[in-house]
Amino acid sequence: MTDGVVERSRPRDRILETARDMFHKHGIKGVGVDAITEAAGTNKMTLYRHFESKDELIVECLRANAAKAGAMWDAFEAEFPGDKLAQLHAWVRRAAAMLNADGRGCDMANAAAELTEPDHPARLVIKELKEAQRERLVALCRGAGIGQAELLADTLSLLFEGARVSVQTVGAEGPSTQFVRMAEGLIVSFRGAAAG
């Protein structure tokens, strides 16, 4: 009931969406396939007809997350076409909004914390997404005319990543409240360094 999301759509989509939601809320190892299928209004057999294992379901969920993240970046470009600096500021606002969304951190980071086997198929997806995110942030910084684009991008991404785990450990009233100020200050500082 609390994890509902049982709109009428194809079972595979319902399972995927429900699993994403429940993994996010309760962690991957904290949710069994039975609970997922029940919340999705279907059953275990149907799940195993569409996904060959729970691990594959996990991977598919993470891929869906990656796709959603990709769409976010595209939305920035659509909203401020060509204006990379404006897109960078949009990213900061968007990141800050995520911090206040709920007390859970990044699904990718959480999955990496749980899936400790070094050759787990999910680790590849996680790494790919994180590297893609970094490249897009670097591209924004570079496009915004910032000299040390990689360094700023890495700094901003570590700050954001840190802020997300901070809300998960000490809550939304901790150091993460300063995220926007930090990020904006860094952007100003790096732009100043490029100009001066």
Place this chain on the structure above:
Amino acid sequence: MTDGVVERSRPRDRILETARDMFHKHGIKGVGVDAITEAAGTNKMTLYRHFESKDELIVECLRANAAKAGAMWDAFEAEFPGDKLAQLHAWVRRAAAMLNADGRGCDMANAAAELTEPDHPARLVIKELKEAQRERLVALCRGAGIGQAELLADTLSLLFEGARVSVQTVGAEGPSTQFVRMAEGLIVSFRGAAAG
């Protein structure tokens, strides 16, 4: 065998130490009490004579981590008595060393990712330790004569936290390689702001 640590000491200590090690490596939900006691060279009954539940064992492990972290801060004070700026630099070096220690992130953050129940006893320990760490970092920044001590401390702590999850997701060759440069740059920048 890989998770050995079976020196001859009192069973309780062996269990605690082994559990800490295995929780760190494989995650909390990824390790059962049977595996812990076997690696500690003892048995499940002995575990339950010293800890009333797995949850209590978890809490005790996190407390041990907190104690070790506290000792680290005391070591800074012992090495550079009174010189808060030197202690701050020592913290940066120490933090960087932790990044290259192994691919696993902060035990507290990982535990927070796994233990999603909002009233889990471990969450209190996690929050307390993180807040204590923040206060000690703020004290160092303030003692070093930095004007916006809280802001610098929060920035450094988010950077470090982010770097730890970064090594866990993309590996040690990702953005975390720039951690020292970022941190030292920030310290210089904040000191300059105080002077000017």
Place this chain on the structure above:
DNA sequence: CTAGGGTGTTACCGGTCTGTAACTTCCAGA
């Protein structure tokens, strides 16, 4: 030497986990 507490051993409980088999029901397209 003896008593007693800490420890080890074995077996077990009820529950949950991922994953499968065999069968029934439903529904859309021809």
Place this chain on the structure above:
DNA sequence: TCTGGAAGTTACAGACCGGTAACACCCTAG
């Protein structure tokens, strides 16, 4: 209306989980 595939249902396998009971052992303090 017929048919074939997708979906639902029930039951189960085999493993593991946290936690407990009952009992044998050993080692040290008195």
